[in-house]
Amino acid sequence: MSPLNRQQLNQIRDERREEIKQAALKVFARRGYTGTKMSLIAKEASISEGLIYRYFNSKKELFSTLIEELMEEARRELEHVQHLPGTPFEQIKNLTENMLDENNKYAFMLIERARKDDDVPENVTRIFEHLPTNGLIDLLVPVFIKGQQSSEFSPGEPRKLLTWYFTIVISLLTQEQEDEEYGLPDVEVLMRILTK
Amino acid sequence: MSPLNRQQLNQIRDERREEIKQAALKVFARRGYTGTKMSLIAKEASISEGLIYRYFNSKKELFSTLIEELMEEARRELEHVQHLPGTPFEQIKNLTENMLDENNKYAFMLIERARKDDDVPENVTRIFEHLPTNGLIDLLVPVFIKGQQSSEFSPGEPRKLLTWYFTIVISLLTQEQEDEEYGLPDVEVLMRILTK
């Protein structure tokens, strides 16, 4: 007799939750934790302010959830790099292009802000304390070493070069310069850092 | 009756104003506009909250003043590069080291945040609308061209290469990674972007 069955309701709930997360991602990424008003997220998601709280207990929880899920996603993507087709150079290039892609940009922007900003919920701070910046970098070290063996990459300490490289990549994508004159540097140019 | 004459009072005022700006710079740079409470600035400057308002009408004005003065300072510094001793490569290298220096870092961090963040007073947003990122870059183009003529720098469109280069430098210094494993990339490595 129920107007919608349980499965339909669950699906609606999941979709709505996903919409809220997408909206929150966009706003948090641009404005940071404190600078983001729940009303802005609500407007971005085209829903009322109150509704957010049926899906997330608080602004803090919404933010944390986002960060945790994005971190996990990033980890999966980095792990996956070694299974991409092509040489190590092509694998890293592929990853870089992916990171700079419009669709993934917000995710990395937000992670970056969450890591750098001081005005972030304590539990989020703790996530990054336990995971050093370059923690995820280790997943790429084997790929890089293979590239060094095939002389695609320049010699030198792998973790160090990779860390520098991704420091640059990540900081670049927080720039939002699409509409400006030259856009982001070509990936090929960026990769000079690794290839000399 | 007055124990201090007008000139001394003015000097005290100026010093106090400067202290407040220094404190504000530090806190704004780390926490952004919205994330910064006036009470934090007061504490950083070791004064009472109310006193700030004797020197600046509002948080917004304090922030704007800071940005405007830092922009002017940056402009002066860039203009001065061509008068530095040494070759164009050495001049740019010198500038870069200066930017990454601990003492100047906050200034560039703050400018960077002010330019990127969305939660910033409207009049500050307007400053950057009228001044494209690479507006200041034009000041360096003559130096770069001289370096190209002497083959210190790689050929290519000067504004484009310089823009990419400083995009990277500026975004790097917002990272605050002193305490981490590898620190910032060596300036020499960064300049590969310009020299190939």
Next chain:
Amino acid sequence: MSPLNRQQLNQIRDERREEIKQAALKVFARRGYTGTKMSLIAKEASISEGLIYRYFNSKKELFSTLIEELMEEARRELEHVQHLPGTPFEQIKNLTENMLDENNKYAFMLIERARKDDDVPENVTRIFEHLPTNGLIDLLVPVFIKGQQSSEFSPGEPRKLLTWYFTIVISLLTQEQEDEEYGLPDVEVLMRILTK
């Protein structure tokens, strides 16, 4: 086409309405007007939140309805005392036991809260303004006087003694002390107030 005829539907409606009132009584009595969330009533009645509004226009109306009906019920019960079997002493004792009985307790608790609490809808406040505490007491005065004539009750102003007595009885039953050491005072002890 309809599987139930109008009469059956009406009966269901009435039963449902009654269930909601019972649930509301329990929750309002324990938590007061402001402290009671509609969601708690819904849960207590094992129905959805929205459904309550098919039967009552608002929380306020639900509360008022409850109070009015309970007041009427109380009035009927007090009126009925004189027709109970036994002496005046036994009649009053019987009434007292009835009031302290687990099943009737919530009703008196709620009336008591509605009368004392300040955070109650205005129209409920008005009910009690027009009806002094001891308004209902008058119904018992004849019984009491009969008891005085038969020397069951001590001499003294009947309304005054009865008011004091029921002030005590009613305030006692708001105590909810079942789980504590001594429970409520014996009715016999309480009635010393009336018998000296």
Next chain:
Amino acid sequence: MSPLNRQQLNQIRDERREEIKQAALKVFARRGYTGTKMSLIAKEASISEGLIYRYFNSKKELFSTLIEELMEEARRELEHVQHLPGTPFEQIKNLTENMLDENNKYAFMLIERARKDDDVPENVTRIFEHLPTNGLIDLLVPVFIKGQQSSEFSPGEPRKLLTWYFTIVISLLTQEQEDEEYGLPDVEVLMRILTK
């Protein structure tokens, strides 16, 4: 050079804190925890809403502080009873009159509400879990026994009789019936419970 010295400031702070507690006591006692809006307390104290938060971190803390201090005060008063002049009967009578006094009334009302109401901060609930209603009663048992030995009080289990007696007294003073016809029962009448 400071306009007010530290001692003066501390005194102002203490007075203000006390004013807020007095106002809060009055409003909480009448309206309960949930039913009390901070704005009402502010109005009662003739200050702004925000100022309360310079003295108490939250509504919850204000409430808890109040309860804890009142409990401690009550304990002291009960302990003191045995040192009052007069016979045990007179000592208890004195205490009772004290409790029913207009000035102390709110304190007992609030304690009573805090103990009975369900919508109260968790830490307050815990205070009463660890301290049974009649926990404080034990302080009076020696006095009562002395009164039994001198035949001022009726025989019977002291804790039980005292508990019943104070259950009645406390619930009476929550009644707020000053303006009504008969006021509260005479203390002498109440004490019949103890003297038979």
Next chain:
DNA sequence: GATGAATGAGCCTTCATTCAT
């Protein structure tokens, strides 16, 4: 000039109420 108490607008959050199904 300097302090910190005081104010009140605005943000996060809750919950009575409405609405689509």
Next chain:
DNA sequence: TATGAATGAAGGCTCATTCAT
């Protein structure tokens, strides 16, 4: 009829700003 998702007004709390001293 029944459900629970959705809304928005209002309350708790923060913090930029003002003010008395």
